[in-house]
Amino acid sequence: MSAVFAILFVVIMIFFIMQMSPIGVKQMDTDELRTKLQNKEVQLLDVRTENEFASRSIRGAKNIPLHTLKKRITELNPSIETAVICQSGMRSLKASKLLQKHNFINVKNVRGGMNNWK
Template identity: 50%
Template sequence: MEYLNYMLIGLLVFFLLQRLLPTSGVKQISTSELRNELKNKNKQFIDVRTAGEFKSKHINGFKNIPLNELNRKANELSKDIEVIVICQSGMRSNKASKTLKKLGFKHITNVKGGMSAWH
């Protein structure tokens, strides 16, 4: 019985780490690094927060594609151009990065800390 408990705890830790750790092959940048990237017109900037969150506060140059619509709207993006993804805290954008990677995007950057870290 004790072995089973350790096994369940191990699986739980594994799944939590899978969700929280950055996706392999996805670049991570800070909001201060993002400021320099915004000048580059050869990048796609995607905000995966809800339409309401985006409307209340967003960064100029970012396009709003809510996370729950990303699978359906990913064809609006070019797989050949880097995609920089932001959300409120970095969690949804990390999930969006995983989704984009599965869809065949090669150059994906996640903004650590998201809009909460943007000043």
């Protein structure tokens, strides 16, 4: 019986760890993003749709919707830090993984996306 509880505990811990930090993708919160933007230390990629971007966006962000990112990836500089944002953090996570596959040096997903931007 204790072996069942131990296995259950391990499974639950793995689940929570996976939720906190997606494997292979660094995270940043919106406060860190704001500081880096003020200091011009990061390029910001917004992967939301053009309509979402037009309704509310962060000054200086480059809008490349996720579905067009593969075709437009050359519009970004792979050698500088890239923060990736969407509405909630899911599309930006996919985009972050794609950028990493294309040898972008320092990619960070903005945790919570525009939902957390104030």
